[in-house]
Amino acid sequence: MTDEYLLRMQGIDKIFPGVHALDHVDLNVRAGTVHSLMGENGAGKSTLMKVLIGMYTPDDGTIVFDGREVQINDTATGLGLGISMIHQELSPVPEMTVAENIWLGREPKGALGLISRRAMNTATQELFDKWEIRISPTKLMKDLSIAQTQMVEIAKAISFDSKLIIMDEPTSAITETEVAHLHRMIDQLRSTGTAIIYITHKMDEVFKISDDITVFRDGKHVATLPASELDRDKLITLMVGRELTQMFPKLEAEIGEVILSVEHLNRGHLVRDVSFALRRGEILGFAGLMGAGRTEVLETLFGVHKADSGTITINGAPVTISQPKDAIAANMALLTEDRKLTGIMGVLSVRDNMIMAALPKYSPNGFLNRRRIEADCQAQREALALKTPSLNQLIQNLSGGNQQKVLISRWLLTLPDILMIDEPTRGIDVGAKSEIHRLMSMLAQQGKAIIMVSSEMPEVLGMSDRVVVMHEGTVSGIVERADATQERIMQLATGPDATAA
Numbered sequence: 208m209t210d211e212y213l214l215r216m217q218g219i220d221k222i223f224p225g226v227h228a229l230d231h232v233d234l235n236v237r238a239g240t241v242h243s244l245m246g247e248n249g250a251g252k253s254t255l256m257k258v259l260i261g262m263y264t265p266d267d268g269t270i271v272f273d274g275r276e277v278q279i280n281d282t283a284t285g286l287g288l289g290i291s292m293i294h295q296e297l298s299p300v301p302e303m304t305v306a307e308n309i310w311l312g313r314e315p316k317g318a319l320g321l322i323s324r325r326a327m328n329t330a331t332q333e334l335f336d337k338w339e340i341r342i343s344p345t346k347l348m349k350d351l352s353i354a355q356t357q358m359v360e361i362a363k364a365i366s367f368d369s370k371l372i373i374m375d376e377p378t379s380a381i382t383e384t385e386v387a388h389l390h391r392m393i394d395q396l397r398s399t400g401t402a403i404i405y406i407t408h409k410m411d412e413v414f415k416i417s418d419d420i421t422v423f424r425d426g427k428h429v430a431t432l433p434a435s436e437l438d439r440d441k442l443i444t445l446m447v448g449r450e451l452t453q454m455f456p457k458l459e460a461e462i463g464e465v466i467l468s469v470e471h472l473n474r475g476h477l478v479r480d481v482s483f484a485l486r487r488g489e490i491l492g493f494a495g496l497m498g499a500g501r502t503e504v505l506e507t508l509f510g511v512h513k514a515d516s517g518t519i520t521i522n523g524a525p526v527t528i529s530q531p532k533d534a535i536a537a538n539m540a541l542l543t544e545d546r547k548l549t550g551i552m553g554v555l556s557v558r559d560n561m562i563m564a565a566l567p568k569y570s571p572n573g574f575l576n577r578r579r580i581e582a583d584c585q586a587q588r589e590a591l592a593l594k595t596p597s598l599n600q601l602i603q604n605l606s607g608g609n610q611q612k613v614l615i616s617r618w619l620l621t622l623p624d625i626l627m628i629d630e631p632t633r634g635i636d637v638g639a640k641s642e643i644h645r646l647m648s649m650l651a652q653q654g655k656a657i658i659m660v661s662s663e664m665p666e667v668l669g670m671s672d673r674v675v676v677m678h679e680g681t682v683s684g685i686v687e688r689a690d691a692t693q694e695r696i697m698q699l700a701t702g703p704d705a706t707a708a
């Protein structure tokens with residue numbers, strides 16, 4: 208008899224100090240299907256996948272893959288069996304080319320057994336052609352945007368011709384166009400018999416692509432059902448263990464005077480003649496396709512890159528911002544989209560990561576006010592429902608979504624006047640997402656001004672008072688909340704030519 212299941216994980220248990228990450232869970236995946244693994248931040252999804260690919264050794268449980276019981280003690284074994292994974296936290300080698308990164312450790316060899324750069328580039332180009340990915344194989348990884356890095360990572364996982372591909376939040380760093388692209392790739396893989404385990408916090412995606420859905424909560428298996436038997440509300444209820452009646456609505460805030468005005472800002476080719484004003488109490492959304500220059504605008508305003516030209520005025524006075532220090536002094540804060548490179552200090556505790564940017568505030572007379580630090584950090588921990596055994600935990604041991612929450616806390620604790628957030632709820636579960644939206648709304652009500660770059664249309668439409676739409680480094684339009692529709696924004700995002708027609 209043939210097994211309809213390609214993968215059977217049974218009774219998998221994994222304990223970390225202070226955390227029962229997986230409590231005897233099962234996961235059965237059929238060949239040629241997309242199986243979504245859902246659950247709140249810290250539910251154990253990534254941990255189970257790391258067990259499956261041999262990165263973690265389980266404390267208990269069995270794995271049957273392709274008809275026989277297997278011991279997967281290292282990642283090479285996992286790959287050898289035909290299991291590859293796109294990791295939630297990307298870790299490309301920045302100095303390598305795209306091609307080198309893809310074939311790392313299994314480089315195509317030439318006649319003399321030497322690594323053939325040409326063969327490698329050709330193989331990459333063939334792979335990219337097949338999957339319609341437009342990135343040059345010879346580009347350096349460090350010159351790619353986060354979204355391009357993600358696409359390379361996806362291509363790499365596919366290049367192993369695996370029987371099972373795990374995708375741990377593959378779409379958290381890409382925009383709707385690339386999401387659609389990835390979904391087409393997934394359809395094609397599924398039709399040739401490949402199984403996909405898919406992890407995401409984006410509800411609409413789940414129902415678009417899943418055959419089966421498994422839900423975890425607090426390290427436990429809650430349910431496995433065909434996607435056709437679930438809807439959004441049922442799924443959320445299974446995930447959070449209670450009914451979550453509605454997403455948090457944006458609060459009305461009084462819009463005050465202009466706090467930040469940007470005129471004719473230029474920086475390289477991704478920031479071209481950008482002008483806009485930001486007012487107190489306002490949430491200004493930034494929409495656009497991948498590579499439109501939104502992140503670069505924020506980074507230039509924050510002094511990560513020096514502007515080539517243009518003026519920045521804060522509270523009516525022109526300011527010079529040539530490094531982040533200047534921006535912080537001007538009461539600005541920037542939450543970056545790439546938490547691994549610019550955000551998280553992995554070997555420091557959750558507490559240290561939280562207070563890092565607000566340190567001066569906590570040592571007014573040279574002494575650290577530990578009582579206030581403790582109180583403020585605990586308050587943040589509760590407000591954002593942070594899942595960690597203690598504030599002393601190393602941040603690198605937190606789940607992806609919980610790391611993001613710590614970074615949000617870090618900037619909230621600096622009490623900035625101007626808060627710039629790049630993809631605020633990337634990788635954040637449904638419950639915490641509405642919590643973060645509530646916090647943003649409250650800050651606006653307190654007279655703070657917020658710039659929010661987001662690739663999630665519902666977030667842009669739901670949270671913004673006005674939307675700045677960017678296209679190839681320029682502002683292609685600024686849309687009032689009342690006029691902001693998905694169509695209008697997509698039109699502007701695809702360029703002024705499309706709108707004129």
Ligand SMILES: Nc1ncnc2c1ncn2[C@@H]1O[C@H](COP(=O)(O)OP(=O)(O)OP(=O)(O)O)[C@@H](O)[C@H]1O
Pocket residue numbers: 223224226228246247248249250251252253254255295594595603604605606607608609634
């Ligand atoms: N290396 C580790 N050391 C200690 N604790 C860990 C480690 N890896 C994960 N954990 C803990 O195990 C639990 C499950 O984490 P996991 O990363 O599997 O969650 P997740 O479901 O993938 O969440 P997210 O949606 O946020 O990515 C969390 O409480 C996390 O803090």
Ligand SMILES: [Mg+2]
Pocket residue numbers: 252253254295375606607608
């Ligand atoms: Mg995870």
